[in-house]
Amino acid sequence: MTLRQKSEERVVNDNYANVAAIGCGYWGKNLVRNFANLGKLRWICDKNETALNNQAQLYPEVHKTGDFEAVLADEQTRAVAIATPAALHYTQVKQALLQGKDVFVEKPLALHYREGRELVGLAREKKAILMVGHILEYHPAVTLLKEIIQRGELGKVLYMYSNRLNLGKVRAEENILWSFAPHDIAVISSLIGQEPSVVSASGGTYLQSGIVDVTTTNLQYNDGTKAHIFVSWLHPFKEQKLVVVGDQKMAVFDDTIREGKLKIYDKGIEWQGGLPVARQTSETTLFIPEAEPLRLECQHFLDCIQERKQPLTDGISALKVLKVLEASQISLERGGIPVNLTEMEQGVLV
Missing domain, CATH: 3.40.50.720 (NAD(P)-binding Rossmann-like Domain)
Incomplete structure (x- = not known):
């Protein structure tokens, strides 16, 4: 050339x-x-x-x-x-x-x-x-956490939970589930490496008729892993935290602090004489180079x-998040009943 x-x-x-x-x-x-x-x-x-x-x-x-x-x-x-x-x-x-x-x-x-x-x-x-x-899938801390999980450093992942809480910004065109929860649905399913099979959600409406302000969404996966997501714009302080519990170690991603956003805890449960005993040894803070996730x-x-090339968060991955959101909304409207995602996708639920 x-x-x-x-x-x-x-x-x-x-x-x-x-x-x-x-x-x-x-x-x-x-x-x-x-x-x-x-x-x-x-x-x-x-x-x-x-x-x-x-x-x-x-x-x-x-x-x-x-x-x-x-x-x-x-x-x-x-x-x-x-x-x-x-x-x-x-x-x-x-x-x-x-x-x-x-x-x-x-x-x-x-x-x-x-x-x-x-x-x-x-x-x-x-x-x-x-x-x-x-x-969040472009956040350096989440990228590193995913690598740690895939390397097996936490052992088998048993459970995850996330809190995304703040006071405002309250929206009129969408509820808290659709405004806050997509971030955590995307990250949790990415870290687990599969879609949930069953979803349930409950919440409360306090400010505007028909617009839920607080929700808790429960996710069940086919391998037995479970997760829950708590979101609210009626909270006295800001919290954006994800906890991963493995059978060997645990991890915490706290996006509200400036440094040391990702910590690994060498803690877990050991069986002694047929009884579960907490094991607590060390805590490691992982410092990640500063980079704006949006950039x-x-x-x-x-x-x-x-x-x-195919984006990391392409339409197909976003569609999986959308499926969980819609299933959560159905559950929310039906008093928290579990929703099977396969049945929802096939149009069994009406």
Whole structure:
């Protein structure tokens, strides 16, 4: 390949990853910042003029509009990053895929499993990249924890639980289950390496009629592993903690502290004289190089566009999370009864 050909290829590749940020409000502005810093932001799009202008002032070199269709019509825009309300995800992702764009969309992929399945099929048909923003799977501490589990350092994983708690931000368009729990559903199933077979959920509504503020979701896996997820936006302090209990050691990932987010506890139960006795020896704090998970996630999306490779959090993995969310919602609405995911997927549950 000549120097001229290499130069032309570089230009093509640079244009290939031009991204439009759709929605630049509460979370979308973080996507704007990262894609701009990575040198790949072409458009900022938001119907809210205040949000749009606030971001446009920070990035005057980037095109701005309130017209989503105008962005999709731009042939130089290779991909869109959608951070709009969850109720819009299905329609906007579908529009973008039909226009031949690669798509990054914040969680959840859609609000119904059947819609998510349609989007995954459409992306496959269009040979498009479809990636969903399950950001914790890009967190360096979670990446390391997954390696530790796979190496067998904790022994057989028996149980996991996560707490994602805070006071606000209370949403009107989705309940706490759909707002907070997708992060933990994605991470727990990734760490366990399989989908749950049975899900149940219970919760309480205190602020707005019909919008649950607190939920506990129980997950059962075919190998006997169990997990639960407690989420609330009615909590006096912020907590984002994941605990993994193995039959040899235990691990704790605490995302609210600045350093030492991942700890390994050499603790467990030993049997002495037919009785269980707690074993407590050492505690190890693992220090992980600082890296913004969202930047890693955005860079991964750009790499997938460039190399046409399957994202870590692709549409199929997001569809699995969506299945658990929908099963949890069914259980929640039916007083906490267990829901079999296979039956739900096959349409047995109505």
